[in-house]
Amino acid sequence: MDKDKRKSGEESEKEVLCMATNKSVKRPTVAIAGASGFVGRALLDRLLRDYRVIGLTRDGERSEIAVAEGALDLEWRRADLFSLPEIENGLQGVEYAFYLVHSMMPSARLTQGKFQDMDVILADNFARAARKAGVKQIIYLGGLIPEDADELCGYLHSRFEVEQTLRSYEVPVTALRTGLVVGANSSSFCVIPQLIRSLPVMICPSWMSSKTHPIALQDVVELLVACIGRKKVYGQSLNVGGPDTLTYNEMILEAARIMGKKCRLYPVPLSIPTISSLWITSVTGISHKLVRPLVGSLTHSLVAGRRWLQEETEISGLTFEQSARIALEEKRTRRKKANAYSCISNVRSVQRLMLPEGRSAAWTGKNYVQWLSHNLRPFIKVEEVGGRLHFLLFGIKKPLLELTYSAERSTEEHILYYITGGLLAHDDNILRRGRLEFREVLNGQYVMVAIHEFIPRLPWLLYRMTQALAHLWVMHRYGRYLRRKAERSNVKKESRVKG
Known part of the structure; x- marks a missing residue:
């Protein structure tokens, strides 16, 4: 009898464990790229109520912290978004991705190139990996776009390009466009x-009178969650905003009243947005790299149009006050954290070049090598030896750089070489790949020509004054060559059409 009871109790325990396991399995898996950002952290906390969450991070120690804190439905995966293989691994088993x-x-000790071009590479990697992983939906948090999209500032145009790039690989994309969060x-x-x-006394340029549509962080999070699996929003760009439409001047006065300050x-x-951004940086100490795009975006009136998602979900939002x-209360009670950007001795360089019609990335890779050998002779020549490119300086047998072609990571539209040796490359x-x-x-x-995670052998100051500048000069010349080739191709095409 006791054996039967014990057996029955063991079976009940197994049944409970099985139910718990099934319950855990049934929770949809959601990944967040940007999980350590201020929106990402708030979203992560909200998602853990209903989902299994994967945070993508460059910090490999986060997973250990998550386990130590007992967050059983949270997994941190190392994924440098500049690395396609790492993102592919990071998105395995994911159903929905933010x-x-x-x-x-900056993402390296020396970063050459525009942040807009870096953004396109990151989004392109993410969308490619999402397609390969079978992700059902990408949900993107972008910025409000004014009606006249031809005159967008660099920051807003970048947000728009990222949206376009994410849509390039068949995975349904939902873009939530916000003003100031x-x-x-x-x-x-x-x-x-x-x-x-x-x-306490400010001279306000005209851009501070442009209308903007602030929205509370809490409302952004709820709206992002509301998009998960909602097929009506697949392929849609949705404007969202709070109940108040204000100018930057009005927000300053309202915030001053809340803080009990006279202003x-x-x-x-x-x-004068350029001077304004430098002035704000000098007064507040906030990075000019962050202030400049903010000021640039405020030269437009950014007001959300019809906010049908908010109407449908009944999330009208908190007022600005x-x-x-x-x-402000959270800022007062929260301990300030140190800046997380560390100084690392690597290089990232990205240049966006015009791609002549009918040409591909594979063609560009071969053409670049031919162009270098022709235009830098007799000082530099490039030899191909068993799938490896050797960049040789006149009179020296050992290559300055050795690049090894990656057949498994390359396609017609994406060519990859690993830096595997040379006098100018650190071991x-x-x-670091x-x-x-x-x-x-x-x-x-366009074709992006990008160097990632390169570690130079030269002393840092000498590298910046020589090799780094030489690379930019070469890329500028090659970009001009491609642009002229594209223009000639367009002229011939127009002549054929007219003929």
Whole structure:
């Protein structure tokens, strides 16, 4: 009898464990790229109520911290978004993926190239990996786009390009477009209290009178979650905003009232966004790389149009006063964290070049080698030896650089070489997987020529004054060559059409 009871109890225990396991399995798996950002952290906490969450991070130690904290439905996966293989591994088993990434801060000790081009590479990698992993939906947090898209500033145009890039690989994309997000760690919002504390009297250029549509962090998170698996929003770009439409001047005055500070504003009929961004940086200490795009975006009136998702979900949102009070209180009680950007001795260089019609990334890779040998002779020549490219300096037998072609990672539209040796390359390049790539983007309009994780052998200062500048000069010349080739191709095409 006791044996029967014990057996029955063991079976019940197994049944309970099985049910718990099934319950865990049934929770949809969601990944967040940008999980350590201020929106990503808030979204992660909200998703853990209903989903199994994978945070993609460059910090490999996060997974151990998550396990130590007992977050059983949270897994951190190392995924440098500049590395396609790492993102492919990071998105394995994922059903829905959030993309909350921008690259305005440097990603290497020396970063050559525009943040807009870095953004395209990151988005392109993410979308390719999502397609390969069978992700059902990408949800992207972008910025409001004014009606006249031809005159977008660099930051807003980059957000729009990222949206286009994510849509290039068949995975349904939902883009949530917001104005200024009000939260304790929002770089856009944090400028306001910093200005109030530093300058009780302000001269306000005309861009500060442009209309904007602030929205609370809490509302952004709820709207992002509401998009998961909602087929009605697949392939859609959705404008969202709070109940208030304000100018930057009005937000400053309202925030000053909440903070109990006196603030006087004196408008002037001048725009001068470049000078304004330098001035704000000098006063607040906030990075110019973050302030400049904010000021640039405010030269447009950014007001959300019909907000049907909010109507459908009944998330009308907090007022600016409510969201600002929450953000300011959280900022007061939260301990300030040190800047996470460390100084690492690697190089990232990205150049966007025009791709002649009918040509591919594979063609560009071969053509670049031929162009180098022709235009830099007799000083530099490039030899191919068993799938390896040797860049040779006149009179020296050992190559300056050795690049090894990756057949398994290369396609017609994406060519990859690993940096495997040479007099100018540090031995750690093999460990860090330094690489050169040629990648088609934006439906073949451009080719990105990018160096990632390159570690030079030369002393850092000498490298910056010689090899780094030489690379930029070569890429500028090659870009000009491709542009002329594309223009000639267009002229011939027009002649054929007319003929």
